[in-house]
Amino acid sequence: MGRAFEFRKERKFKRWTKMAVQFTRIGKDIAIAVKEGGPHPETNSKLRTAIQNGKAVNMPKDRVDAAIKRASDKDMAGYEEFVYEGYAPHGVAILVETATDNTNRTVANVRSYFTKTNGSLGKTGSLDFIFKRVSTFTFDPKEMDIEELELDLIDFGLEDIFVEADEDGNDIAVVHATFEDFGNMQKALEEKGIELRSSKLERIPLSHAQVTEEQALDVNKLLDKLEEDEDVQAVYHNMEE
Template sequence: MGRAFEFRKERKFKRWTKMAVQFTRIGKDIVMAVKENGPHPETNSKLKTAILNAKAVNMPKDRVEAAIKRASDKDMAGYEEFVYEGYAPHGVAILVETTTDNTNRTVANVRSYFTKTNGSLGKTGSLDFIFKRVSTFRFAPGEHDLDELEFELIDAGLEEIFVEENEEGEEVAVIHARFEDFGNMQKALEEKGIELKQAKLERIPLSYATVTEEQAADVTKLLDKLEDDEDVQAVYHNMAE
């Protein structure tokens, strides 16, 4: 009874921690979007996308509005984006996207995570041959004919469309489009009345590193440290499942 309670308590704590990190990351996206193109989603496509992603993780509306209001204050400092590249133990490539108001803090933290887990940071651009940037869109398959959509969306930059299972065990349709066609694809999907669950730029590996179960545990230690850092927006790796 006691162990079961503690297990449920730990799982709940992890869910809340993950949610808090997601809210922080999206809050930064909102701030950067507002600083760049203003507080109105009707005329700011980046802000419109950030709000869409906020809804996807159930970020409260008042928090979204508060982030927009804060960003509208001219005295509020903005954020800078930096990408760090390196290798985890056992040859697994790691790419880290960060958004920060303190570069020294961020690079020191990222470097320490790699060092403490026997990884190593590399030079910018050193992993360009491993990761490819793509535009990613997710939505509920519903009654949509994905084969028909595949044909109709080619001109909007479609590269592939497939179905995956999310953390809740629900089916989600995923579209990958060319990096430069993010706006074209988003507009095409909206014109077709498709309600997006998420829209973002991601990086996908072009090659994979195969590791043992024990080696995967070593890599996961680094991934967890990076994922928990509030300056980190996204972490990508090429470890084969």
């Protein structure tokens, strides 16, 4: 009974830690969006996207509103966005997106994570041949005709649409569009009355590195360190799952 209690306690702690990191990242997305396009989601699609993503991870409305208010303060310093690229052990490509108010701290931390796990940082753009930038949107498919929707979205940059199971085992529709058509696809989905669960620009690997289970543990050590850093917004890799 004692072990079971400790296991549940550890799982709960990890869940809350993950949630706290997600809230921090979305708070930065909100701040960046407000600085770029103002505090009104009706006229700021990037802010609208950040708020949608906040809802998807159950970020409280008062925290969203507070983030918008802070970012609206002209005296508040903004965040700078940087991308770091490199290799984990066993030839696995890693791409790290960051948003920071202290670039020296961020690059020092990222470099140390790679170094301590026997990885190596590379030059910006060195992994362009491995990762492709795409626009990704998710929503509840309900009773929707996905094949009909696919035909409707082709003119808005659609590359792929499919239904898969989310973490809770529920169906979720996923739309991939070209990087350049993020705004067009977002507008098209909203005009069809589809309530988006999340919308983001992400990177998908064009090739994969195959590793053993033991080697995957080495790679995951680096991924975990990066994921836990508050300056890191997203981490991508090409390790075969």
